[in-house]
Amino acid sequence: MSERDTICALASGQPPAAICIIRLSGDRIWKIAGALLDCGLPEPRRATLTRFRDEDGNMIDEGLVVFMPGPHSYTGEDTLELYLHGGPAVISHAISTLTSEPGVRLAEPGEFTRRAFEAGKLDLTEAEGVADIIEAETDAQKAQALRQLSGGLTEQYDRWRAELTGILALIEVVVDFPDEDDAPEETTAPVLRKLNNLIGDIEAALGDRGIGEKIRDGFRIAIIGAPNAGKSTLLNRLAGREAAIVTSRPGTTRDVIEIRRVMGGQVVWISDTAGLRETDDEIEAEGVRRAERVASEADLRVFMVDGSAPDLSVLSSPYRLPTDIVVVNKADIDMAANLPAYDYKISAKQGEGVPALETALSEFISGKASSVEAPVITRARHRVRLVDGLACLIAARDALELGTGPELAAEDVRMAIRHLGAVVGAVGVEDVLGAVFSEFCIGK
Numbered sequence: 001m002s003e004r005d006t007i008c009a010l011a012s013g014q015p016p017a018a019i020c021i022i023r024l025s026g027d028r029i030w031k032i033a034g035a036l037l038d039c040g041l042p043e044p045r046r047a048t049l050t051r052f053r054d055e056d057g058n059m060i061d062e063g064l065v066v067f068m069p070g071p072h073s074y075t076g077e078d079t080l081e082l083y084l085h086g087g088p089a090v091i092s093h094a095i096s097t098l099t100s101e102p103g104v105r106l107a108e109p110g111e112f113t114r115r116a117f118e119a120g121k122l123d124l125t126e127a128e129g130v131a132d133i134i135e136a137e138t139d140a141q142k143a144q145a146l147r148q149l150s151g152g153l154t155e156q157y158d159r160w161r162a163e164l165t166g167i168l169a170l171i172e173v174v175v176d177f178p179d180e181d182d183a184p185e186e187t188t189a190p191v192l193r194k195l196n197n198l199i200g201d202i203e204a205a206l207g208d209r210g211i212g213e214k215i216r217d218g219f220r221i222a223i224i225g226a227p228n229a230g231k232s233t234l235l236n237r238l239a240g241r242e243a244a245i246v247t248s249r250p251g252t253t254r255d256v257i258e259i260r261r262v263m264g265g266q267v268v269w270i271s272d273t274a275g276l277r278e279t280d281d282e283i284e285a286e287g288v289r290r291a292e293r294v295a296s297e298a299d300l301r302v303f304m305v306d307g308s309a310p311d312l313s314v315l316s317s318p319y320r321l322p323t324d325i326v327v328v329n330k331a332d333i334d335m336a337a338n339l340p341a342y343d344y345k346i347s348a349k350q351g352e353g354v355p356a357l358e359t360a361l362s363e364f365i366s367g368k369a370s371s372v373e374a375p376v377i378t379r380a381r382h383r384v385r386l387v388d389g390l391a392c393l394i395a396a397r398d399a400l401e402l403g404t405g406p407e408l409a410a411e412d413v414r415m416a417i418r419h420l421g422a423v424v425g426a427v428g429v430e431d432v433l434g435a436v437f438s439e440f441c442i443g444k
């Protein structure tokens with residue numbers, strides 16, 4: 001008997017639905033099958049029509065069952081999939097029947113995939129890809145998730161680890177045969193060359209401007225401007241709903257208000273912010289601080305100026321980049337003479353000029369998303385480990401160059417291998433597994 005529970009869960013979406021899928025993994029399947037399935041445990045990997053029964057012999061439903069014996073199943077364990085009618089009563093009857101069996105319980109989020117990971121069916125980046133493809137809303141997210149779940153990241157990280165293992169072997173030769181006369185030049189030069197190539201590769205990967213993470217989590221646009229420029233009015237128009245309060249009183253918006261949209265094929269978070277000005281009001285001052293933080297973190301800033309009464313001070317914001325957009329608002333009323341140079345003139349209130357602005361925002365985002373091909377970092381977790389790994393490699397290079405000792409260099413390379421190994425889940429991951437799998441949905 002296994003010490004491990006058999007897990008079960010509804011793997012399909014919310015009822016009611018035409019069909020639901022209930023999934024079981026673990027060796028209690030053998031115990032359950034006799035009473036549950038009129039057909040008995042079916043032939044492996046063959047859909048079999050059967051009646052399903054509860055512990056008292058009452059019929060639950062009629063449907064299909066597929067048996068996938070381990071180790072050739074998703075989890076590596078014996079697995080049973082039941083295809084039933086997707087009604088709430090059927091589902092609860094089936095689930096309560098299954099979980100009434102000792103040793104069978106409801107699965108936790110991601111537990112099937114966690115078992116697959118533990119059985120060596122996929123590594124941690126591939127498991128993350130599974131979570132991502134379920135969440136994917138845009139084609140770009142889907143493509144990135146597919147690449148990841150089919151081993152696109154694994155391949156890269158494994159290649160780096162293999163190169164490092166080779167470098168480590170070369171350094172260990174120097175450590176084992178410390179011939180003081182010829183050690184420095186002859187033996188360290190090729191090691192340094194390999195190490196420098198790898199450092200360059202990892203630096204290039206880290207220089208991806210976070211595109212992989214942004215494709216997954218969303219790009220950021222901040223609307224910035226003086227009080228009453230019409231920022232909240234524009235946000236509401238872009239949202240297609242009254243997301244933010246609009247009044248004629250300057251200083252209306254204090255908190256950052258975010259809306260989520262798909263633009264240029266990407267998920268985009270657009271933030272409305274407090275109007276930037278000096279203020280004695282404590283709440284508004286905090287709003288201004290938040291606005292500045294959001295402005296500094298965004299991929300793109302829309303600087304908004306009230307064309308009827310331009311306040312140009314925001315245009316000298318320290319966060320302004322050449323790619324940012326200046327918008328003159330309130331084009332429906334009389335414009336002042338001292339308008340700044342601008343990219344778009346709009347009426348946030350009436351809508352004129354807004355479609356052209358939206359097109360520009362979409363083009364900016366899609367251009368940014370496609371500026372990096374196949375990023376190998378799609379989560380902060382990967383970046384943190386890669387940054388730490390790079391630091392170790394730089395320390396190793398220094399140790400070799402300064403001749404402070406190949407032993408130190410070897411230790412640094414070993415640490416770097418551990419950091420890269422943690423990304424794919426080969427080592428030191430006990431602490432992150434819970435976090436990675438808890439964001440899955442139940443049944444996957």
Ligand SMILES: Nc1nc2c(ncn2[C@@H]2O[C@H](COP(=O)(O)OP(=O)(O)OP(=O)(O)O)[C@@H](O)[C@H]2O)c(=O)[nH]1
Nearest residue numbers: 227228229230231232233248251252253275348349
């Ligand atoms: N005529 C005209 N009025 C506008 C336009 N856009 C906004 N307004 C008006 O300008 C005033 C301020 O608009 P808001 O959207 O609250 O401006 P804001 O920049 O968010 O203001 P704060 O949150 O206070 O910084 C409101 O009375 C709006 O109706 C516009 O395009 N044309």
Ligand SMILES: [K+]
Nearest residue numbers: 228247249252
């Ligand atoms: K206002």
Ligand SMILES: [Mg+2]
Nearest residue numbers: 231232252253
């Ligand atoms: Mg506002």
